[in-house]
Amino acid sequence: MTEPTKGQAVWRGATKRCARCGERKLFNRWVTMVQRCPRCGHSYERNHGFWLGSIMLNMAFTFGVFLVVFVGGMVTTWPDPPWTGLLILTLTVNTLFPVVFHPISRTLWVGMEMAARPLEPQEILDAAAFGTGEWSIAGLEPGPTGN
Numbered sequence: 001m002t003e004p005t006k007g008q009a010v011w012r013g014a015t016k017r018c019a020r021c022g023e024r025k026l027f028n029r030w031v032t033m034v035q036r037c038p039r040c041g042h043s044y045e046r047n048h049g050f051w052l053g054s055i056m057l058n059m060a061f062t063f064g065v066f067l068v069v070f071v072g073g074m075v076t077t078w079p080d081p082p083w084t085g086l087l088i089l090t091l092t093v094n095t096l097f098p099v100v101f102h103p104i105s106r107t108l109w110v111g112m113e114m115a116a117r118p119l120e121p122q123e124i125l126d127a128a129a130f131g132t133g134e135w136s137i138a139g140l141e142p143g144p145t146g147n
């Protein structure tokens with residue numbers, strides 16, 4: 001199998017899959033992501049502080065949803081917006097949305113990061129050592145199953 005295109009990596013991430021191979025089973029519970037893909041062996045945390053990007057993504061999306069809810073609520077109820085109702089609604093959205101969006105923010109960040117910075121040969125070798133063997137090293141050297 002070949003490495004994904006930039007578009008594939010981002011799309012797979014946006015759909016909560018492994019950006020490299022498309023594997024879907026990456027979370028043990030809602031918030032606990034595996035360290036490596038069980039299929040291709042890719043190690044998701046590519047450097048120290050890697051997940052700050054996913055936190056930034058989650059904050060940006062949460063802020064966007066907040067703006068839509070707050071401005072939409074004001075516009076649709078103008079000239080007499082229910083301020084207490086809007087406050088309760090936006091507090092609820094700002095509390096729940098980041099939790100619900102957490103897994104997608106992680107996989108999306110992996111995809112965006114992979115699109116911006118393709119895997120190094122050493123990362124591909126490392127992944128092949130942990131993958132199922134279905135993903136060999138794509139021309140670098142034979143895979144762990146000798147293929």
Ligand SMILES: [Zn+2]
Nearest residue numbers: 018021037040
């Ligand atoms: Zn994978």
